[in-house]
Amino acid sequence: MRLPLALICSVITSVAAAAPTVDKAPAPELARLKAAAQRATILRDKWGIPHVYGKTDADAVFGLMYAQAEDDFGRVELNYINAMGRLAEVEGEAELYRDLRMKLFINPADLQEQYRQSPAWLKKLMVAFADGLNYYLATHPDVKPALITHFEPWMALSFSEGSIGGDIESVDLKQLEALYGNGAKLPLPPPVLMSAARGSFDLDQEPGGSNGFAIAPSLTRDGHALLLINPHTSFYFRPEVQVHSDEGLNAYGAVTWGQFFVYQGFNDRIGWMHTSGGGDVIDEYLETISEKDGQFFYQYGAEQRPLKAVDITLPYKTAAGMDSKVVKVYYSHHGPIVRAADGKWIAVRLMNEPLKALTQSYIRTKARNYQAFYKAMELRTNSSNNTVYADADGNIAYFHGNFIPKRDPKFDWTHPVDGSDLATEWQGLHTVKETITLFNPKNGWIQNTNNWPYTAAGAYSPKARDYPAYMSKYGENARGIHAVRVLENKKNFTLASLIAGAYDTQLPAFEPLLPQLFAAYDELPAGDPLKASLAPQIAALRGWDMRYSLESVPTSLAVYWVQDLYTANQAAAKAKEVQVLDYLQAAITPQQRLQALERATAKLTADFGKWQTPWGEINRFQRLTGDIVQPFDDSKPSLPVPFASANWGSLAAYGMTSKQTTKRIYGERGNSFVAAVEFGPRIKARSVLAGGESGDPASPHFYDQAAMYARGEFKDVLFYKADVEKNLERKYHPGDQQ
Template identity: 60%
Template sequence: MKKIIIAVTIFISACSQNPKETTEVELWQATADKVTITRDNWGIPHIYGSTDADAVFGMIYAQAEDDFNRIEINFLNAMGRLAEAEGESEIYRDLRMKLFIRPDEIKAMYETSPLWLKKLMNAWADGLNYYLHTHPQVKPKVLKRFEPWMALTFSEGSIGGDIERARLNRLENFYGDKIINIPDEKLDLTKEPQGSNGFAIGPKNTASGNAMLLINPHTSFYFRAELHMKSDEGLNAYGAVTWGQFFVYQGFNERNGWMHTSTGSDFIDEYLETVEERDDGVYYFYDDKWLKMATSVISIPYKTFLANGEEGMATKQVTAYHSHHGPIVRAEGDKWVAMAIMEEPMKALIQSYERTKTDGLASYKKNMEYHTNSSNNTVYADADGNIGFFHGNFIPKRDPTFDWTKPLDGSTSATEWQGIHSVDESINQFNPSVGWLQNTNNWPFSMSGAQSPKKADYPSYMSTYTENPRGLHALRVLENSKDFTLDSLIAAAYDSYLTAFEPLIPSLVKAYDNAKAEDKVDLAAAMKKLQAWDLRYAVDSVETSVAIYWGRELMRMSSEPARANKINIYEYMENKTSATEKLDALRAGLAKLTADFGQWDMAWGEINRFQRITGDIVQPFDDNKPSAPVAFTSARWGSLAAYGQRTFNDSKKNYGTRGNSFVAVVNFGKKITAKAITAGGQSGDVNSPHFADQVADYSDGVLRDVYYYDTDIKANTEEYYRPGTRKKVNK
């Protein structure tokens, strides 16, 4: 009996012991075991997880495999921690971010996030930390561990860009230790236009009878990755993902697609604060009262470099000031300037993620009611045959008697925002009878030709952009076009006509014809080519080279007076420059060509090149290393396929760095069909076969098939594995 009692006691004791605690790594591994990553023959990852959180874990892991460096840099920038990696030169960039993205507030926001969003943020951090755990050879610059709240600091494509409207030189002059002698930044009208193209084609104009969408962001190359993420909870999104974010930013699901273009709506304001410094702080005047300005001490750690080559760390502390309008970002005379922007990181992340699971026009409109996609328009199409356009998404209501293009008087409540315009109050359009919509970062009043909304029907602050050469070009390729297919939509997106030269070349011809014979003999050969030119770019076109080198010189001499006189740069070039200036610009362009290449009659493709030789974020270029010819040009000349290019360091050839970074065309219907291309290749690793395998097709404007359905993915699979291993698993 005694033996039986002892045995029972031992059994009970064993059962009552605490089970072995699951380690963090084991939890990561358990999630990884529920995720598969399929790499197709272009290296594009197709991630599957049973839950959305599992899919997020896998997709961020796959991103890290392709380019962890870009993920880390994006989050260092978003959190105001670049100086920890780059040193003292980035202190004021970090300060700018920390004026708006305040870690303690973001951490508290994470704690109050809905449970489903917390799960996604947790999975995001776990996926990155698991990647670092399984890749000990990867040495982060700063972020050796990711926390879930960090996802809220880079929540969509607007807030960070909005913050960058505060100019660094002015910020340093206000918060720096001394006044720096840096000329005020002025709008450079010669810079490459930034933004994107979006076309939506209605069923009446397509051969399939389905709606179609062109997705064509014009960002810096390699700014976004291409991927496909899917779960059993209704997620099935494909498209472009900004490195480090866990949602498809521009893309499509089985029911609808979305393309963001930069908006001309006014969604940021500056306020002039009348200030008075007192013993207990700084006060500002508002509605006949003096209010105390809030302060916060911002610490900015930064890397130091010692004389012996060793690295260290130091910290700069800045006392920042905030009125109720926003943080102080500069001074103007004796006034302090506060900057008001949309600041809703959690709502922005929710909108960005839920957008990927919308299933038609009604749900997409509902998603827009978050009003956090501040800097973007949206071009839309869906499987029900709807097409649409949303102009902006965060537009404050304002008193129209004030000039909102200038800093406002901050001392009166009359200049306060009066709420936000609803989606229906904004400049939108759905299913126009012409059967198409377009936006090229131009004004919305030509989105569907003659059926476009009218400017007079809206407050001026709703749209501040004018028409641009790409917009005029879009009208040319969309008006009266029928029976679009994927291939003909691609052809439209790469149409070679350069609309900006349509008025400019005749103005040059006129100047040449009216010049004295002795003043134009040196220009005769070049002018003969331009007079016969069809205004279309091509790799073998000498005319394209001459026109662009002339246009650059004319634009350079026109930029400052056009800006000062508030005249459209193209109008100034055509109508305000003299005949002599036009001819002198041509001489200068020809001289530049001759100096760089030994002759002026150079084929455009010999000058305009695509090169990717390292995985560096700031790409180096070398005329002596392989590169590919590119026919399409800078967007400033009206090229729909944008290729922002210039010379670098000692190069003579021109190399692209921004423009067509990702291009996709989508046909909606019972089954999705799509084609796409990514600049260079999917991977940032120079040793990867997918580092530059898309260069030739990219340069030629040839798009590859998108593999969206399981049968197509399996038929084109290169690797099939779980995070943490590249070993194949059973399909």
């Protein structure tokens, strides 16, 4: 799982509304921006969702970026501050190595050159991207950027793929600092433990990722393909938008703040849903380092190759003003050196193709059929995601990853390989045809929950024996088991029944764990004090159907019980590089299971007065401020939420990711933007967004979807302009008087 930097940082940007005024821009520039603004029209519907219209794609992009800035400029700016490795300029020295990590891969001069080499159509979009944001700043002088006062077109290339966390964020910050903090030198620094084995889920955080379901016409009531779009991101990470032009653009869905393409969504002909975690796309190389006359070399076959040395300047904010630190970093031909282990320096190799990635991200939104979408996939730069697809022609499809390097399967690519061995080199990329895909499987449905692809279509799923191990790095998960149950042997799907399936209340993760608890209890001697003290709790859990609800006491007890087991055993599970739930099933004693239930009972009693506390009293939705990192307060209003953590197999995922300082659990990650789409002659769709469209607490659209969200209740998507106009809140050009 990759965590969004927005959950780690706390950049505060004023978004106070102001009557538009003119910035001190040069007159020709201002005239150009004003003319562009008149070519874009924004229709805000009754939910505040922007439907942006332009004659050209560039006109529509201008309006889209302006609308995003209106809704939450702070998040737009933060994404680019982070993407360009400039966070320490705002947050201070503590973020130096986060910036260094980005700058190992992102170089403004390289991006500027790629911008110059871009095709004319894409240059126009990048110019419109920058213009829309700059015009927003020019007309909103009371908005004070934290750092970026002027956006440049090339900046779009620094943040080009749309995933919740890029591949670069897989580099461990503690190990990066251990290597470079006092200058990379021999002998090697002491090892620093990784937070988790590379390629595995982060075991002590709410799982990220998403659910994607596609249903073929043969299984739907009205004979039209259906698609469930269910990203599990940090809340408020993506707003809901529609962007339309007379050049064939008509995309609706979730856009990552600051990007000009719909990341997960649909047009009038096709839909696409990305789920994280396809193949193994990031490799580490153990480099054998020697030093001679002050220069470092690494072994490659029989050669001693010089490491490339680069000085990277890292500005940072201090109490007295700005300062900077220069760090000398090293590269082998495999990539930057990012850590040291086992007496070696380790280089990381990953996809770094911003121009192709931005191209693919945009052109897929304009695809009109499967063939055009497949052609976009052939760019092979959607590195961190799987894709679930459906279209108006009745096709459903699945792509497990998109960027998959060819490698010798005799090596274990989940761990660092010997960089001196020529056999460990990448051998180009697999073609899309060579990767794990599905097209119209006979069972009539496809699912992915960040799990392996080998249950994606039931009996018609791909077979693991047909692919190298590196093609799929994750195993099955509880949501995957749940999804198959929801979809198999069902017919006559509608939008309503698809949504109901996506909110099915089962929690399959408890199914193997509770019988072990009951067995441990039953084996207790009659005189054991736990036999009497835990009898009511065991009785409650025995009678539980393992389904969540607001009124369910066993849900509360079971969650607190396994959370306690998680806390006690996650370090041991990490050491063995296994999932915590797998470890809990296989490696703990009966006494540990019972003692954890005793502690869970005590905690519930201490926090809520009694252990018999309904789940809805504990699990809550709260949005108090527009801060990037939300504060939570048990004394402030909140809403009860029935669905639970993805850890427990809840398809409708809801979990807390920050350190809990409250008694109640407040969701921060999981279901965020959710949509269900029917691809008939006329698009029918329903959606819901966590909280609301705006990041401004003063806006009526800051919280207007919160109660619906908490109930799992969806609104009708207003896809057609006539429907938008019937539900219109405001129609305007960027910069108009507000």
